[in-house]
Amino acid sequence: MTSVGARHPVRIIGVGNLFRGDDAAGLLAARRLKALVGDRADVIEAELAGLDVLDLMAEASAVILIDAARSGQPAGTIHRLNASAGPISADLFPHSTHVLNAVDAIEIGRTLGLLPPRVIVYGVEVGDTTAGNDLSPAVAEVLDQVVERVVHELEGLSCTSGS
């Protein structure tokens, strides 16, 4: 994760824990996207960022955030949530007394008027999040699809935002 400085107005933020199986999905998607988006966006591997997501979104015109989700649907299900349209369901993302997750950060940002004009959240439904495990086959299979959809999303953003 780089420091917040002069940044591209369009940002892709991947959140996750590299050492916890499917929880790495968002992080690994960002890693693949880095090679694909060139100068069309700033791609940020945000590791375990929760509230820090707010700082990473500061002064952006559009943000695509990718994180692990757990809503009870089959592993590998891809959720797309338009946070610009209104509050997004935190039920998709696990909660904590110890950290705030990226979705909590988005909602605090909304309450305080800090959200960029366009925020899209991709949640990848997890299966196995055992410490030390690799991605489960179900999540590994859809990672390219997530990357493809984010690239497509980026093209759409360019058309509408002019960036």
Added chain:
Amino acid sequence: MSESKETKTRTIAVDLIARVEGEGALRVTVKDGVVQDVELRIFEPPRFFEAFLVGRHYDEVPDIVARICGICPVAYQMSAVHALEQIFAVSVEGALRDLRRMIYCGEWIESHTLHVYMLHAPDFLGYASAIAMAKDHPEIVTRGLRLKKAGNALMTLLGGRSVHPVSVKVGGFSRVPLRRELEGLKEELLWARDAAVETVRWVAGFDYPDFAQDYTFVALRPPDEYPFNEGPILSSGGVKISAVEFEHHFREEQAPYSTALQCRLNGASYLVGPLARLNLNHDHLSPLGKLALADTRLSLPLCNPFHAIVARSVEILYAIEETLRIIDRYEPPPSPSVPVTVRAGTGMACTEAPRGILYHRYRVDGDGLIREAKIVPPTSQNQRRIEEDLRAYLPSVLDLSNEQAAMGCEKVIRCYDPCISCATHFLKLDIQRDR
């Protein structure tokens, strides 16, 4: 939430914990209206990391252990580098030692501010979450965000990134800041100092439950400074040892109902973290910190777990002041790190993570490969004490609804800011009522 009239067993599932890992549960057994068993079950990531580190080169350790916890990566890195430096007989002094204190300050500011403002204050002000609190008190939450950001800025400058710092290494840092880079943080830190004083004042005005407990406090106690990286381990019961002796006095036991190990000091529970640190080191606060603490009108030692939010706030103030002091005297060191000569051996270290002392022990071979690793995080040290607090607290909520009882237990657990998040997904409170 489920309730079975036939079995008289009530289960309350509380959305309590963590990213996407594991499960945590609190199981309470009540017989004839008396609390019998209180079992907090948590899964701890350090267990996995202890095994994962074996066979790795020592210089990979800081980067690996930083991933144990997204909230306190610096703590894991600091305990690791100090333990490894003990093996290699490396001493990190002067400006490098100062910078280590400073990056720790950054973590304390970040971690404590997150907890005080976003996780703990809503409990006292009657909100379900920081999001709900932000609707009514946007100015307070905005102040919390800005204060946390001051910690982020320190972590970013010294660690290379605000989450999961990458510049900490055995012998020092991979890069040290220029004087003007640190000077650039000063203006915001001066604002943060005032905001921290306000924070202490703000939390001191909360309404606290009357819940004093009889604790054994354990913290590092250096002779002439508030503790971060160094100092003997002191207990309020009179134990004073070095980290090398940690395992002779502190024993981890496997609780049958949990994958977490519980740590005891000479067989008994004890408390680590902001309350313990402040009670054992309040004389090392600065004049401003002492004044802010005195203004709370709370008498020391603080023995009510709910007052941990006050201790955290005082420590935020201390960390900001300490950073300003270090900036004022900073002269960049001749080199960002001191040379390291690998040799086989075993080393131990304890440093003060935001949640309390964090013990690491490593055995390294002549090639610099890790042969054995042991990590005792603060939460496993506090776990037994959390259970004892819950046992004392439960009688006051047993007559309430399941939901209210669970909420009360959650509030007690939250005082400790337990680092279960790296591990568990839901806390289920299961009250077994045997009549």
